[in-house]
Amino acid sequence: MQREMSKIMSSATILAGGRFSGLTPLLAPRSVAVLGASSDPTRISGRPIAYMLAQGFQGGLYPINPNRTEVQGLKAYPTIADLPETPDVAIVAVPAEVAAPAVVDLAKRGVKAVVMFTAGFAEMDAAGAAAQAKMVADARAYGMRILGPNCLGVFDARRAYYATFSSSFDSGWPVLGRIGIASQSGAYGTHLYTLARNRGIGASLCVMTGNEGDVTVGECIGWLAENPEVDVIAVYAEGIREAPGLIAALQTAKAARKPIVMQKVGRSELGGKAAKSHTASIAGDDAVTEAVMAEFGVMRARNSEEMLDIAHTATRKIYPARNTLGVITVSGGAGVLISDVAESVGLAMPEMPPDAQETLRGLVPFCAPRNPVDATAQVSNDVTLVKTFTESMVRDGGYRSVLGFFSMTASSRRWPAIREQLNAVKAEYPDRLYVLSVIVPPERRQELEADGWVVHEDPTRAVVAIDAMGRYGAAFAAPPALPAPVVPAVALPPAAPTEAEAKRLLAEAGIASAPEAACSTADAAVIAAGRIGFPVVMKILSPDILHKSEIGGVLLDVADSGAVLEGYRVLMERAKQAAPHARIEGVLVAKQLKGGVECILGIHRDPVFGPIAMFGLGGIFVEILHDVVFRRCPFGADVAEQMIRSIKGAPLLLGARGRHPADVKALAEMLARLSAFAVAAGPRLASIDLNPVFAMPEGHGAFAVDAVIEVDA
C-alpha cells in the first residue's frame, strides 16, 4: 500500500507534459532494477541497493542475479524476463562486453531507461566509441534512453533514489534542498554536492552524464528546469556536445525564472587538452559556449565556491532586475573593500538621499550615513538605531539588496538584539534581498538562514553573489529580442566566391560594400575609377586568391588615371608571380573610404552551435587584445547593438573624448543582416570575413571594404 502511494506520487506530481518529461523514468523512476546486483553493499553493483534501502526508496526495487535468490534482503530475479513488473529504469554495472546485449534485452522488455556505470567505451578508443554508438542506436530503436556509459549515475535524496556508486555518502547524506546539479564529470559532481552538504546547503538532486552516449547535460538541465522540486540549477560542463537540447533547456529555465550557474572548464588551451583526454569530449570552443551562456543569462562561476555562493543565494528567489546595494554596518573598515568589489563587478551602490543622510546624522552625529551606512558603536547604547538606520536604507535609499557586514559582532553578546532589529526591517520589506557577512558557528548560521538571511562569511563573496541575483533579474525581465532581419534565400556557389561575387551575395541581403566595379581591362579600370571618384583602392580579382594583401594584391591611395594604369600592370605582375596557376579575372576598383572606424565582422561555423557571429574593432583590437564578442546566429539589430557596445574598445565608436560618433545603428543593422545571411546560407557556409568594415560618421552608414566567404565542398 505504501509502495502504491509512492508510485502515484512519483508519477503524477512530476513533469507531466514538458519537453523533457521523457527523462522522468530515468531521473525520477517509479521502479528500479539492478543488473548483476551484488550482496556486498560496498561493491559497485551493491551500493545503489544499499543506499536505497538505507534511505527508504518507496518504489519497486528489483535485484537481478542468476546466482542468488536474495540480495541484501530483497528477492532476486534470475533474468530480466523474470521481473514481476517492467521497471522504469535499470542500473547496469556489468562489463562492457555483456552490457551491450543486456541493453537490448532491457529494451525488449520495455524498460524506459538505463543508468550505465560500465566503462570501456568512447573514453577508451575508437572501437569503444563504435560499440557505444551501436549500443545507443539499439536502445533508441526501442525508445529507451541511456545515461552514460562511464557515468557515476544520478541521485535524488528527496525520493531516496540512488542510481549511483559514489562513495561520497560514506561521510553523510545530502541535505534536502531546491538546488539541482547536472555535471558531465562524476568526480566533480559529487565534489560539488559534498561541498554543498558540508556547508549545509540543500543540493539533493545530482545527475552525472559521463560519456553522454545518449542523454546530454543539456537535456538534464531542461528536466531540472521543468521539475517543480527544483528552483536553482548548478551545472559543471567540460564541453557541450549537442546544441538543440541545451538551447531548449536554457529557454525553459529562463521562462520558468530558474537561475542557472555554470562552471564551464576548458577555458585555457591547456584545459582544453586535458578535457579531451579525460572524457573523450569534443570540447566546443569555450568562447562560443560563453556566448550561449550570456545569451540566456546563465552566470559563469569561476570556481566551486562561487558556484555554491550564487546557487545558495538564488534559492531565496529574489532577483532584482535593477539591482542596487546598500551596506549597513556598526563598524567601518570593510566598507571600502565592499565598495571596491561592487565597482569591479558593476553593482551600483548609490548614495543615500541627502535628506535621509541629514536625518541619520541628527540621530548619531559621527555616523557615516552615505553608503556604506555605519551606525557606529553608538548602537551599544541604543540598539534600536540598527532598525532606524536599516529601515531608512530600505525605505529612503530604496536599495533592492541589503548587505549587513557584522563580522565578529555576530558572535558577541550584542548580536541577539541586533538580529531582532534587522529582522524587524526584513519583515516590513520582504521583497528585498537580505544578505549578512558574519563570522558565526554553524548553528547560528542556520538560525540566520531560517530567519531568511543569506549568510556569507566573506564580504567580497557576498557582493559577487548579490550581483549575480541582479543579473538574473535583468535577464528574466528583459523584453523579447527583436526578430532577426528577413533576408532572401542565399544560393552559395559550389566553391569559394570571388570578392565581387561575395559582395554581390551580401548586397542581396542588404549588406553594403564601398562603391566598386569589377574591371577586366586597364581601360575599364580607368573609366570606373573616374566614375567612383579618386582616390580609389585597387585589388586583384581572382577566385583562387582569397587573401589578397598577403601577395601584395591590394593598392591604396591610387590618385589618378595614370596611377590606375600603372596599378593594373603591377597587380597582374604580382598575381602571376605569386600564383602562376590562378585564374585572374581583372581588378576590383573601389572607393577609398576615409574618416571611418575600422571594424571586423565575421561568421564561423561552430560544429555544435552552427553559425556564430563575431564583432570587433579592426587591427590590433582583434589581433593583439582579442577584444571581440560572439553570438549565435541569427539575431536582430538590438542584440547586434548590445554586442557592439559590449567590447572594451566601444568608446572609439561611441564618440569618446571628442571623437565623432560612428554610425552604430548602421553597423548593428549590418551585423544583424550578416547573422541572418549566415543562417540562410545553410550548412555549407564555413566562414565569412568582412575585414575591414568602415563604420562611417553617424548618419553615413557602414561599408564592407573586403569580403571573403569560405564554402565547404
Next chain:
Amino acid sequence: MQREMSKIMSSATILAGGRFSGLTPLLAPRSVAVLGASSDPTRISGRPIAYMLAQGFQGGLYPINPNRTEVQGLKAYPTIADLPETPDVAIVAVPAEVAAPAVVDLAKRGVKAVVMFTAGFAEMDAAGAAAQAKMVADARAYGMRILGPNCLGVFDARRAYYATFSSSFDSGWPVLGRIGIASQSGAYGTHLYTLARNRGIGASLCVMTGNEGDVTVGECIGWLAENPEVDVIAVYAEGIREAPGLIAALQTAKAARKPIVMQKVGRSELGGKAAKSHTASIAGDDAVTEAVMAEFGVMRARNSEEMLDIAHTATRKIYPARNTLGVITVSGGAGVLISDVAESVGLAMPEMPPDAQETLRGLVPFCAPRNPVDATAQVSNDVTLVKTFTESMVRDGGYRSVLGFFSMTASSRRWPAIREQLNAVKAEYPDRLYVLSVIVPPERRQELEADGWVVHEDPTRAVVAIDAMGRYGAAFAAPPALPAPVVPAVALPPAAPTEAEAKRLLAEAGIASAPEAACSTADAAVIAAGRIGFPVVMKILSPDILHKSEIGGVLLDVADSGAVLEGYRVLMERAKQAAPHARIEGVLVAKQLKGGVECILGIHRDPVFGPIAMFGLGGIFVEILHDVVFRRCPFGADVAEQMIRSIKGAPLLLGARGRHPADVKALAEMLARLSAFAVAAGPRLASIDLNPVFAMPEGHGAFAVDAVIEVDA
C-alpha cells in the same frame, strides 16, 4: 624570579639592532601600564588587563587608577609618578581631552611608547587633527612613540601581550604561529585574525594602526620583517601615508626572504571615497601603491580568503623561483579546472617527459600520465602506484610544486594508505612545495598539515596560492636591478618651460626629441623646414599655452615652403583668438616622424611616493584601455624594459604578426633617463608628459615629439 626571566627573554631575543627596533618597547614590551585601568574586565580599559592575566603575561603589569588600590587582583597606582619602575609601554583609553596631557606625563617619566585607543582626533574634524598633531609632536620631543590614536591596539599571543580592547577573544584565543598581521583598520585586523584562528592558521601577532598619528603600517611591517618569530607578513591597508618607512620595510622583508601579502582597498573611486570618510586617510593613488608592491614582490590579495591562503602556504618557507606545477590525482575531472586556473594566473604546468609517460602507461594502461597525472582507480588494487606515479612526477617531471587533488577520496577508507604513499615521496624530496586539495574534517586536516602538506579545500584557491609562492621565489632570487642612469643636475625654470625649453632640458639628460627648431618669424620657419626636410610639423610656441592641440595649435603634414608660410599665419591667428594675453614666441618646426609606434612617457609627483613614471602606448591605449604601467623613480634600463614588456599592447612594439619590431632598447633607455631626470629635478617638478614619443624601428631610436613639463611655483 619568573618575571625577571621573562624580562630577559623579551628584551634579549628580539630585534637587537634593526632599523625598526625602536618599535620593540611598543610591540614586545617588558612591562605595561594601563592608564585609567578598570576593575570591570568587560570595559575597554579593563580588557587588556583581563586578557593579559588570563593568558599569563610575564612582564610587569601596572594598573593606574587614583580611585582604587587594587584592579583585577593587581596592585593599582594612583599616578604615573607612583609606578615602581618605568614601563616600556602605556595603554591610554581615557577621553581625548585628558589623553593629550597624560601623554606628556608619560613621556616625562621616560615611557617609550603609548597605545592609544582614544578616539576624537583626526578622524573627527580639523580641530581633532590639530590636537593629534600637537600630541604626537609633544611625544616625539621626548622620543616616545604613539600607536593610534583611535586604534584597536596590538596583541602578540606568544608573549601574552594584549594591548587591545578587541572583543574577538570572546570566541577564542589566537592559534600560535608565524604569520604577523599589520592592519590600518582595527575591525578588519581582528576580522582577519579571527578567520585565521577559525581555520586553525597560526596568526598570533597583530598590530592595528588606526589614525597613524605617529606609527605607520609601514614601520610595523618593518618591525615584523626584523622579528625572528615572524616568517610571513599579512597587511591590510587603506591608504599609505608615509613612504620611507614602507620602502625600508619592504626592502628589509625582501632581504630577509619574508613574503608579504597585502590587501589594499580603495581600488575603486567609490572605495577611495569610503576610505576617506572612514579613516581620515589621504588615500594614495591605488595604482601607485600597486606599483610599489610590484617593485618589492608583494602579492596583492583580492580578499581575506586569498590573503590567508597565500600567507598560510607561505609558512612552509618554500618559494620556488622557477615554479612549475605537477598535479597528481586518482580521478579525472578537476584536472581541467586546475589547468584553466594555472593558465589564467600564468603558472606553468609542463607535460611529463615522454619516456616517463611511457613508463607509467606501461604500469597502468589507461592512466593519464601527461599532467595532470591520473593514476586512476587502479590504485584500489595496488596503492603503491600512488608513490610510483608521484615519485616519477617529482623525479622525472621535476615539478617544483606538487598538488594532489583527492577531494572526497581523502574521507574514504582508502585514504590512510594513499597518505602513507604520498608522505614517502615527500620525505624523499623535501625541497618541493606539497599541497593537497581535499575535503576532510578539521582533525584530518591538522594531521595532514602536521605531515607538512598545505591543505586547501578548493583546487582553484590552491593553484593561486602555489603560484604566489613562485612569484615570491622569483622576487627573492632576482638579481639586483641596474642602477638608474646618471644625469646632470636639472635647473628647473621658475615657471613651466616652453616646449623648446623643456626639450632642451630633457636633451641634457640624454632624452632625444625629433629634429626641430624654434623660429620667431615665418621666414625663419621656412629656412628651418628646408634644413630639417619635409614634411614637417608646426606648433605654436608660447610659455602660456601648454596644451597646444586643444586650441588647434599643431599642424601636421606641412609639405612645402608655401605651406609653412600659410601655417605660420594660421597659428598666430589661432593663438591670438584662443589666448589673447598669451606671450607668443613664434613656432616650433619639427621633423614629422613616420613608421614609429606612438607611445606616452610621463611623470607625476605622488604626494606620498614622489615622482612616479608612467609608460603606455599612445592614443586609445591610454585613454580608453588604460593599458599603462607605473614605477617609482629612478630606475635603470632593465626595469624600464620590464615595464614596456608588461603592458597588454606590448606585442605592437615587439613585432607581433609580421610587424617590424620597434627600438625597445632605445625606448627603455629614454624611460630610465626620464626617471632619473624626474628625481634630479627635485620636488618642484609637478609632472612631465612626453606625448607622443615615437619608438622607431629597431636600431633607429626613440624620439619625443612633444614635451610638457609642469612646475610648482
